[in-house]
Amino acid sequence: MNKEFRIKFLKWFWGIFAAGCLLIVLIFWMISQGWLGYLPPLEELQNPKNRYASEIFSSDMQSLGRYYRKENRVGVKYEDLSPYLIDALISTEDVRFYQHTGVDTKSLVRAIMLLGKSGGGSTLTQQLAKQLWSPRANNIFERAMQKPIEWVIATKLERLYSKDEILLMYLNQFDFLYNAVGIKSATQVYFATTPADLTIEQAATLVGMCKNPSLYNPLRHPERTTNRRNTVLHQMCKYEYITETERDSLCALPLDVDYHSVDHKQGLAPYFREYLRLTLTAKEPVEDNYPEWNKHQYIIDRYQWDNNPLYGFCNKNAKPDGTSYDLYQDGLRIYTTIDSKMQRYAEEAVSEHMQYLQGQFFKEKRKKSYAPFSKDLTTDEIDAIMTRSMKQTDRYRALKRSSVTEKHIREVFNTPVEMSIFTYKGMIDTVMSPMDSIRWQKYFLRCGFLSMDAHSGHVKAYVGGPNFTNFQYDMATLGRRQVGSTVKPYIYTLAMDEGFWPCDKTINDSVTLIDGNGVAWTPRDEHVANQGQEVTLTWGLEKSSNWIAAYLMSMFTPEQLVRLMRSFGIQGPLDPVVSICLGPCEVSVQEMVDAYTTFPNKGIRVEPLYVTRIEDNNGNVIGTFTPRTHEVLSELTSYKMLYMLRSVMDHGTGVRARFKYGIKAPLGGKTGTSQNNSDGWFVGFSPSLVSGCWVGGEDRAIHFDSMAEGQGASMALPIFALYMQKLYADTDLPYTEEEQFDIPAEFDPEAGCK
Numbered sequence: 001m002n003k004e005f006r007i008k009f010l011k012w013f014w015g016i017f018a019a020g021c022l023l024i025v026l027i028f029w030m031i032s033q034g035w036l037g038y039l040p041p042l043e044e045l046q047n048p049k050n051r052y053a054s055e056i057f058s059s060d061m062q063s064l065g066r067y068y069r070k071e072n073r074v075g076v077k078y079e080d081l082s083p084y085l086i087d088a089l090i091s092t093e094d095v096r097f098y099q100h101t102g103v104d105t106k107s108l109v110r111a112i113m114l115l116g117k118s119g120g121g122s123t124l125t126q127q128l129a130k131q132l133w134s135p136r137a138n139n140i141f142e143r144a145m146q147k148p149i150e151w152v153i154a155t156k157l158e159r160l161y162s163k164d165e166i167l168l169m170y171l172n173q174f175d176f177l178y179n180a181v182g183i184k185s186a187t188q189v190y191f192a193t194t195p196a197d198l199t200i201e202q203a204a205t206l207v208g209m210c211k212n213p214s215l216y217n218p219l220r221h222p223e224r225t226t227n228r229r230n231t232v233l234h235q236m237c238k239y240e241y242i243t244e245t246e247r248d249s250l251c252a253l254p255l256d257v258d259y260h261s262v263d264h265k266q267g268l269a270p271y272f273r274e275y276l277r278l279t280l281t282a283k284e285p286v287e288d289n290y291p292e293w294n295k296h297q298y299i300i301d302r303y304q305w306d307n308n309p310l311y312g313f314c315n316k317n318a319k320p321d322g323t324s325y326d327l328y329q330d331g332l333r334i335y336t337t338i339d340s341k342m343q344r345y346a347e348e349a350v351s352e353h354m355q356y357l358q359g360q361f362f363k364e365k366r367k368k369s370y371a372p373f374s375k376d377l378t379t380d381e382i383d384a385i386m387t388r389s390m391k392q393t394d395r396y397r398a399l400k401r402s403s404v405t406e407k408h409i410r411e412v413f414n415t416p417v418e419m420s421i422f423t424y425k426g427m428i429d430t431v432m433s434p435m436d437s438i439r440w441q442k443y444f445l446r447c448g449f450l451s452m453d454a455h456s457g458h459v460k461a462y463v464g465g466p467n468f469t470n471f472q473y474d475m476a477t478l479g480r481r482q483v484g485s486t487v488k489p490y491i492y493t494l495a496m497d498e499g500f501w502p503c504d505k506t507i508n509d510s511v512t513l514i515d516g517n518g519v520a521w522t523p524r525d526e527h528v529a530n531q532g533q534e535v536t537l538t539w540g541l542e543k544s545s546n547w548i549a550a551y552l553m554s555m556f557t558p559e560q561l562v563r564l565m566r567s568f569g570i571q572g573p574l575d576p577v578v579s580i581c582l583g584p585c586e587v588s589v590q591e592m593v594d595a596y597t598t599f600p601n602k603g604i605r606v607e608p609l610y611v612t613r614i615e616d617n618n619g620n621v622i623g624t625f626t627p628r629t630h631e632v633l634s635e636l637t638s639y640k641m642l643y644m645l646r647s648v649m650d651h652g653t654g655v656r657a658r659f660k661y662g663i664k665a666p667l668g669g670k671t672g673t674s675q676n677n678s679d680g681w682f683v684g685f686s687p688s689l690v691s692g693c694w695v696g697g698e699d700r701a702i703h704f705d706s707m708a709e710g711q712g713a714s715m716a717l718p719i720f721a722l723y724m725q726k727l728y729a730d731t732d733l734p735y736t737e738e739e740q741f742d743i744p745a746e747f748d749p750e751a752g753c754k
Helices: 002-032 040-045 083-093 105-113 125-131 140-160 163-173 182-190 200-208 222-238 242-250 270-280 292-307 342-363 379-391 394-401 406-413 432-444 484-499 539-544 548-553 557-569 576-580 591-595 635-649 717-729
Strands: 054-057 061-066 334-337 419-420 429-434 446-453 459-464 505-507 533-537 603-605 613-614 622-625 629-631 668-673 681-683 691-694
Touching: 002 054, 002 270, 054 591, 061 270, 083 125, 083 163, 083 200, 125 140, 125 163, 125 548, 163 182, 182 200, 200 242, 200 334, 200 429, 222 242, 222 622, 292 691, 342 446, 342 459, 342 717, 379 432, 394 406, 406 432, 406 717, 429 432, 429 603, 446 557, 446 717, 484 539, 484 557, 484 576, 484 681, 533 539, 539 548, 539 635, 548 576, 557 576, 591 603, 591 681, 591 691, 635 668, 668 717, 681 717, 691 717
Parallel strands: 054 334
Antiparallel strands: 054 061, 334 613, 419 429, 446 459, 446 691, 505 533, 603 629, 613 622, 668 681, 681 691
């Protein structure tokens, strides 16, 4: 009986065992055929759909930032990984990595026998398969079903890739929290370094996080993370990657994390990065999408789409599979013309002067009931501006969508609440009504600054405002404001091109012109002390005389001046009226800087160039960009203008750069102030660089009441001067005060007057 029972038992046991083995083989065969669970097709295994952020580089190869949707992942090459990182990873996560073929049977059996107490038994290849193709499991049963699928995927990955490639994919894929996806992002976020420069203890910290990044979070659980790091160091010592002495000394070190948050609003050149994002992803303009009042913008965008290869690059170019490039996940490498040091100097110059200027503005407006607006505005006009601003807020739109009455909305906006407000000393928590917070925000003056190479068109520095986090509207390219007297070089150019010379003379007196409607126009001028005297045209530009500009305007038609300004690259609306010679037209900083490249460049205008090339994720060049030039003036005319614009800096409205900031280098330039001090401008140039700056309020009704602080020489010129000071002080940059303009020795500015 017992013998028969044993025989029957053994038959059943081995039968069940054999059936179980056959079932397991069948399950794995069905998985391999894709009949059970999801098995990625061979093509996807050969080309995993890794989503990489696109990275922006300066001309001196500094990373300026990245574009991504959810995952801040940037690929890195195996040779750019620290050997410490590889040693730590293998000794801790998969010590037999180089021996197994995707599944470590020995570790797996041990994990099963010990019920997972000695580790999960998953190889690095299996972990990679999980990262790439396993969705998050909701319970232990779902996770148990995923395991065999991962084993099959792991063995296939081992056949398709080398061990080094698998390690690289694993490290590029892992999410280290805080938008640090992939090892390159992680090293920058936690240690402000690169994967190649990781120290042993840094590598051990990051590898320790691979077990569970939330549990071993160095910011929230530093003690626990330190212990985990030391465990990794012990493993490295155990498998002889480091000595016991090294282990002990490294374990004694504190957890030295140098955390840098990932935020597109922070870091170098945020306005430029946003401008570039909008430019690269621009769609083909459709006229019907533009309101009637903004039809001119359609003309500008259409021109850009047809003539600028960078504009809409991602939508105008296709990948090998025929789809458009995705800036946020195709891992493009964008090489820009921005110089990181010059960009930093520009941002410092803006910050230094804007803080000073803001202090002066607060001082002037202190205890004024109309502040921050002009004293010339009525209460009703101020209320209208504030109401318009209120209706542009997200809070107002949300209340309107909720069918809240206008009366109740007003009550909400006038009820004090807790909030944080911006100051140059940092954000301040306070209690203030939303309406008062809108008014507070309007107190802060805005600015735009752009600097570009006069010959190549390479944009070296780009600042769209005083603080991107709080003032995101870009006043370098998007914003257009009245240019005031910075427009005057154009009417002088028209005169020089028609045979006038800088030494030609006229009487400094009031001029009356008749506009196209037959209406008389007589500009005002502050140089009444010289009224009736004979002056040169050079003096007229030096002193920014409205009368001399109007005198020259009387020699030409407004249409002639508009045509010339178009050739200078001014794209915005230009009304052909006689007063255009004094700058009532609205132009961007970029356009003004672009236009002024004509003067130091022998009459050749160079369009701004922001990007030199773009590469795909594999390093293939998919776009190259070269400067576009336009002949605007004859060389002789450019020499005449160069002479007069240099005189502005040496004897005229730009002389502050000399006596206050001590700049001795050859410079040319022009200040500009629009009506009521609403806009302060300065565009200046050295033999190599052209830089322009605008400063003003969010609304034209916000400005200094006094001319002393409100003119372009006070508001905008100091930013240019501070920037040039910093450039000249840096001996590593190719700019010196000894550099000279390229003017023929035989050129005589008085030749035509003899």
